Amino acid sequence: xxxxxxxxxxxxxxxxxxxxxxxxxxxxxxxxxxxxxxxxxxxxxxxxxxxxxxxxxxxxxxxxxxxxxxxxxxxxxxxxxxxxxxxxxxxxxxxxxxxxxxxxxxxxxxxxxxxxxxxxxxxxxxxxxxxxxxxxxxxxxxxxxxxxxxxxxxxxxxxxxxxxxxxxxxxxxxxxxxxxxxxxxxxxxxxxxxxxxxxxxxxxxxxxxxxxxxxxxxxxxxxxxxxxxxxxxxxxxxxxxxxxxxxxxxxxxxxxxxxxxxxxxxxxxxxxxxxxxxxxxxx
Numbered sequence: 001x002x003x004x005x006x007x008x009x010x011x012x013x014x015x016x017x018x019x020x021x022x023x024x025x026x027x028x029x030x031x032x033x034x035x036x037x038x039x040x041x042x043x044x045x046x047x048x049x050x051x052x053x054x055x056x057x058x059x060x061x062x063x064x065x066x067x068x069x070x071x072x073x074x075x076x077x078x079x080x081x082x083x084x085x086x087x088x089x090x091x092x093x094x095x096x097x098x099x100x101x102x103x104x105x106x107x108x109x110x111x112x113x114x115x116x117x118x119x120x121x122x123x124x125x126x127x128x129x130x131x132x133x134x135x136x137x138x139x140x141x142x143x144x145x146x147x148x149x150x151x152x153x154x155x156x157x158x159x160x161x162x163x164x165x166x167x168x169x170x171x172x173x174x175x176x177x178x179x180x181x182x183x184x185x186x187x188x189x190x191x192x193x194x195x196x197x198x199x200x201x202x203x204x205x206x207x208x209x210x211x212x213x214x215x216x217x218x219x220x221x222x223x224x225x226x227x228x229x230x231x232x233x234x235x236x237x238x239x240x241x242x243x244x245x246x247x248x249x250x251x252x253x254x255x256x257x258x259x260x261x262x263x264x265x266x267x268x269x270x271x272x273x274x275x276x277x278x279x280x281x282x283x
Contacts, residue, residue, distance in 0.1 A: 001251070002258035003267060004106055005031035006241050007050065011262030014083035015057070016048040018090050018098045025103050029264035033154075034099055035106040038092055038142060040113045045074040046092040046141050050110060057083050070113040092142065096149040104152040106260075108178065109162035112138040120158045120180035122188050131161025132168060139165040143173065156199050163193050176238065179204065183224040190235055197236040199260065200226055202247055205239055207254035210247070227255045245269040 008020025009031065016036050024031045037050040047069065051057065054072075055065040058080040069077065069089075078088040092107075099105055111117055112135040123131060139155075139162070146153050155166045156176035163175045176197035179186030183204055190198055202208070203215040206225050230237045239251050240260035248259055248266040259266065 001248075001256065001267065002032045002238075003264075004033045004035050004238065004258050004260045005264070006035050006260045006262050007037065008034055009262060009264050011243060012264065014085050016050055016090070016095070017082055017085055017087065018094055019085055019087075021095055022098045024264065025100055027264075029268065031103070031261075031264065032258075033104040033106055035108060035156075035260055036092075036095055037108045037110045039109075039111040040070050040138055040141070041074040041077060042071050043073050044141070046138070046145060047074065047077060047089050048092055048095045049089050052111070054080055054089065058089075068111075068115070070111055092145045093148065096145060096151060099149075099151065101150055104154065105146075106154045106156055106176075107142060107146075109135070109138070109142070109155060109157040109159065109166075112162070112165075117159050118161055120182070120185070121160065122182075122185040123160050128160060128164055131159070132164040135159070135161045135165035136168060139169045143170055154197065156197070160189050160193075163189065163195065167193055178240075179226075183222050183226050187224070187226075187229060190230075191233070195235060197238055197257070198226065198230050199238045199240055202239045202242055202251060202259075205237070205251060205254050205256060208247075208250040210250070231255070242266060 005024035007015035008024045013020035013023050021034050036048045038046055049069055052068050053066055054060050080088045118131050154174045156178050157163055158178045166173050166175050174196040176199050177186050177189040177195045178199040201215050203210050203213045204226055227237050236257040238258040239256045242248050242259040242261040245266050
C-alpha cells in the first residue's frame with residue numbers, strides 16, 4: 001500500500017510548506033508521494049495553501065485574517081509567518097523544487113480564484129462547461145509549473161470543474177475525484193472523466209471498524225463497496241485522512257491502494273506480530 005503525505009505529513013510538520021515536503025521525503029519513513037493544496041493569489045501566482053483565508057495557520061489579525069487568499073497579493077502572503085516557521089505562504093514552484101523529482105506529487109485543486117467553485121457536486125452539462133471555463137486558466141498555470149520540474153503528478157479535486165479543466169488542458173494528466181458526501185456522485189464523476197483514482201474518506205471503506213462513522217459529514221452507509229466498484233472499473237482507491245496505525249492496518253486489509261496520511265511511519269507497526277486487536281478504535 002502506498003503512503004501519500006497529506007500536506008507533507010501535516011500532522012507532524014507545518015502543512016503545505018517547503019519544510020514539510022522536504023522532511024516528508026527523506027529517511028526510513030519517507031512518503032511514496034506528497035499531497036499539497038493549491039490556489040491562486042490576487043496577482044496570479046499559484047501558492048500551496050489549503051484554507052480560504054490565512055487566519056488559521058498564520059494567526060494574522062485584522063481584515064487580512066478574513067480576506068480570501070485569491071483576493072490577496074502574493075507580496076502580502078509572502079510576509080506572513082506560517083505555523084511558526086518564520087516563512088510565508090510558499091509558491092507552488094518553491095514547493096515542487098523541494099520535492100525530489102522521483103517522488104510523485106498529488107496536487108489538489110482548492111480554488112480557481114472564485115467563491116463559486118461548485119464544491120462536491122456532480123454537475124449538469126451546462127454547469128460543467130461554465131465550471132470548466134472558470135478553472136481552465138488556473139489549471140494551465142499549475143501544469144506550466146509542473147512542466148518545469150518534471151514531476152509525475154496526480155491532480156485531484158472535490159470540484160468537478162477542476163477535473164474537467166485539467167482534462168481539457170492536457171488529457172494525459174492523471175486525475176482523481178475527491179469524494180465528500182456521496183460515493184455515487186464521486187463514482188459518476190470518475191466515470192465521466194475517466195479518473196485514475198477515487199479519493200474517499202476513510203469512513204467510506206467497507207470492511208473497517210470505522211465504516212459509516214461520522215467524519216466531517218454524515219451518511220456514509222450508502223451500501224456502496226467503493227473498493228470493489230473502483231477496482232472493477234480499473235481505478236485506484238486512496239483513503240483520507242489517516243491519522244494512526246490502526247486505521248492504516250484496517251484500510252490495508254480492506255484493499256485500498258493508498259492512504260493519505262497525516263503522519264509518517266503508520267505502516268511500520270505490524271499488529272499481527274504483537275497480538276493487538278485493531279478492530280475497535282478510530283482515534
